[in-house]
Amino acid sequence: MADSGGAGAGGGETLLFLTDEQLRKGIEAMFFAYRGFTADPDRILADYGYGRAHHRAIHFINRSPGTTVNNLLSLLGVTKQSLNRVLRTLVEDGLVDSRVGNRDKRERHLFLTAQGSELEQKLSDAQRARMRQAYRLAGPDAVVGFRRVLEAMMDPEMRSHFTTLKDQG
Amino acid sequence: MADSGGAGAGGGETLLFLTDEQLRKGIEAMFFAYRGFTADPDRILADYGYGRAHHRAIHFINRSPGTTVNNLLSLLGVTKQSLNRVLRTLVEDGLVDSRVGNRDKRERHLFLTAQGSELEQKLSDAQRARMRQAYRLAGPDAVVGFRRVLEAMMDPEMRSHFTTLKDQG
DNA sequence: GTTGGAATGTCAACAAGGCTGACATAAAGT
């Protein structure tokens, strides 16, 4: 059914990249690449007895120190109960500092401790190394395209989170 | 530490795209984009009481009809026990047909039933629609770059799986 | 000032889907 992108009827011959086959390859590329993307951090995390959920929390706390649980929630797109379990272990293990808010005592503001920063560095170094290698192999023009397609693939809400983080950066 | 990609020392000024900040943005882009990538199938799967694991199995069985459990295993990168649970429910529900091999009776060859193909279509249509939209917004050149970076990000073993599938396609 | 609703975060219990270990069956080598 519906080979919607072909050069056959109507459109332009510039739409060859929208064939179902091309799209399928893109889908598989995402799948395999994401495996590579998470492989190195996963190995490090296993040494600590942590999982990807811990990595994500650590990443975004490092990115926005002092962020609240609620804010982290909307970034991660999980339930607060799920995030809470992860945060609790990180606080217990002394990687994250959770301070009650001054203005609003319902909120908890989250910071990495020195120990937390150390793990963040390890994870982030490994993941950046993979990314750097891929970027280097693909070249600067490819990187621009890569980022453009990824951004277009996000849900609008996630895209706005993404660009907000970008502006901070 | 280690702002390894800067234009500062040694290399060329064409390496600005390798700054730690750029790499971090790439990492976050992957994270947010992958969420979008899986969002539509996830909704459909939920109606059937299935999860992503079922989707992956269905996708690759459709891609290589008659493939064996062992072959699927190396594509998916999970344990056979894990895959088996998913396959069992798909066979029970009549979406997948599992036929004992002729040459080697230890092997099971996997096929989608009509019902399985129907679900595959739904999932794949939704995911391709998202991909098509992203490709269209980003443009053909961006798509080439996207694919190049993703391919460079894979583990070598996954990359060879990927290109093998490509050749079949 | 008290009270009721909304927001924030925590605790408990359950489900999906990873994992390892133990095992049955079939094929292949000795």
Add this chain to the structure above:
DNA sequence: ACTTTATGTCAGCCTTGTTGACATTCCAAC
């Protein structure tokens, strides 16, 4: 025939997602 190897299945554990119930804090109405 007998051991070794490959393939697939069954059982049980762990992480991490989910919903439901609840405590605390804030704010607005009274």
